[in-house]
Amino acid sequence: MIIYGVALLAACLLTGLYVGELLGQLLGVQANVGGVGIAMLLLVLASSTQRFEPLVTGASATGINFWSAMYIPIIVAMAASQNVVAAVDGGLLALLAGVAAVVVSFALVPVLSRFGPQSDPLPPLDSTPGTPGTLATPSKTSGGV
Amino acid sequence: METLVAVISANGLITAFAVVGITVWISYLMSARLTAGRIHGSAIAIILGLAASYWAGSVTGGSRGVVDIGVLAGIGLMGGGMMRDFGIVSTAFGVHISELRKAGVVGVISIFAGVIVSFIVGALIAVAFGYRDAESITTIGAGAVTYIVGPVTGTAIGASSDVIALSVAAGVVKSILVMIGTPLVAKYIGLNNPQSAMVFGGLMGTTSGVAGGLAATDPRLVPYGAMTATFYTGLGCLMGPSILYFIVRALV
Numbered sequence: 001m002i003i004y005g006v007a008l009l010a011a012c013l014l015t016g017l018y019v020g021e022l023l024g025q026l027l028g029v030q031a032n033v034g035g036v037g038i039a040m041l042l043l044v045l046a047s048s049t050q051r052f053e054p055l056v057t058g059a060s061a062t063g064i065n066f067w068s069a070m071y072i073p074i075i076v077a078m079a080a081s082q083n084v085v086a087a088v089d090g091g092l093l094a095l096l097a098g099v100a101a102v103v104v105s106f107a108l109v110p111v112l113s114r115f116g117p118q119s120d121p122l123p124p125l126d127s128t129p130g131t132p133g134t135l136a137t138p139s140k141t142s143g144g145v
Numbered sequence: 146m147e148t149l150v151a152v153i154s155a156n157g158l159i160t161a162f163a164v165v166g167i168t169v170w171i172s173y174l175m176s177a178r179l180t181a182g183r184i185h186g187s188a189i190a191i192i193l194g195l196a197a198s199y200w201a202g203s204v205t206g207g208s209r210g211v212v213d214i215g216v217l218a219g220i221g222l223m224g225g226g227m228m229r230d231f232g233i234v235s236t237a238f239g240v241h242i243s244e245l246r247k248a249g250v251v252g253v254i255s256i257f258a259g260v261i262v263s264f265i266v267g268a269l270i271a272v273a274f275g276y277r278d279a280e281s282i283t284t285i286g287a288g289a290v291t292y293i294v295g296p297v298t299g300t301a302i303g304a305s306s307d308v309i310a311l312s313v314a315a316g317v318v319k320s321i322l323v324m325i326g327t328p329l330v331a332k333y334i335g336l337n338n339p340q341s342a343m344v345f346g347g348l349m350g351t352t353s354g355v356a357g358g359l360a361a362t363d364p365r366l367v368p369y370g371a372m373t374a375t376f377y378t379g380l381g382c383l384m385g386p387s388i389l390y391f392i393v394r395a396l397v
Contacts, residue, residue, distance in 0.1 A: 033379030040237035067235035072187045073165045074232040077224030079194030081210040085202030087317040097270045098318025101263040101289040105348040109334040112344045115251045119340040
């Protein structure tokens with residue numbers, strides 16, 4: 001059932017957000033600490049656990065894959081609802097602070113990536129319009145990693 | 146015509162699906178015809194989205210882009226935090242635990258490094274623009290972390306409202322620049338594998354920026370970058386009004 005996969009996804013997100021809120025309260029921070037990240041970990045764990053197999057294979061997997069294929073359209077909608085005017089009108093200081101933070105952080109990516117075990121570059125994408133749909137290929141992982 | 150507008154407005158989310166679908170279709174067409182596939186279709190779609198938001202913001206004077214145009218209000222639901230987080234989590238389906246483990250320690254380091262480096266850069270620019278009080282410098286520095294950390298920090302330490310507004314603007318600039326800039330620099334910073342994507346997410350931190358930037362670069366990298374990025378704002382909110390503020394206060 002497609003809804004099983006969607007429900008698992010929802011359960012992971014809600015649990016993650018709840019734990020993130022609790023973490024925030026515990027640390028005295030007015031923000032959700034890592035809720036989405038925790039939710040992602042839960043989904044990864046669920047999809048590699050035997051017990052959850054009926055929820056992450058077959059039609060149930062379609063329910064999850066549908067949302068990961070909808071991810072880019074959602075991001076496009078998100079881009080269309082950003083306050084771009086404020087960013088442009090924020091003046092030179094806001095512009096410089098934002099740009100400089102990004103440039104320095106970009107430059108640090110290769111520096112920090114050198115530490116720890118390396119992972120191999122992903123194989124090239126075939127750039128057909130359908131590619132967003134292929135971003136999750138769980139068939140190999142869902143059995144047990 | 147009135148009836149059509151009524152139907153469109155009453156079914157906001159459905160309208161959003163149709164409008165975004167058409168936008169993505171046009172973007173892939175532009176990608177193939179105008180750039181011979183060199184610029185990814187999703188990158189063009191995100192830029193079209195941002196451009197539409199700028200146009201809408203200038204016309205309506207609102208702060209939520211096209212969402213402030215009545216018939217397009219559903220875009221706000223589709224692109225809001227709820228759907229964004231749901232979409233991000235779904236991309237983790239198929240992530241390899243072994244890749245997460247590989248970047249575990251360096252991923253955590255990158256989150257700390259990202260918050261501290263962005264803060265220092267923002268704070269230095271605040272000083273360069275003549276700010277001398279610890280509250281303003283800290284708040285603008287925190288804004289360069291993300292547009293959430295800025296106002297959270299500013300409110301906590303009692304910065305003035307125009308400085309808080311500036312910090313939000315700095316954060317929004319950062320987020321938008323990451324969306325647009327990531328596919329352009331990906332090749333040069335080695336952003337082509339899960340491990341560097343996790344470092345990237347930790348360093349940039351802005352969830353919207355990382356989510357959009359990686360989607361436009363290679364959608365398969367999204368879950369790895371998003372995983373670390375979601376801890377960044379929390380850490381920033383933790384450090385901004387406390388240790389970073391104390392350090393700035395000791396220095397000025």
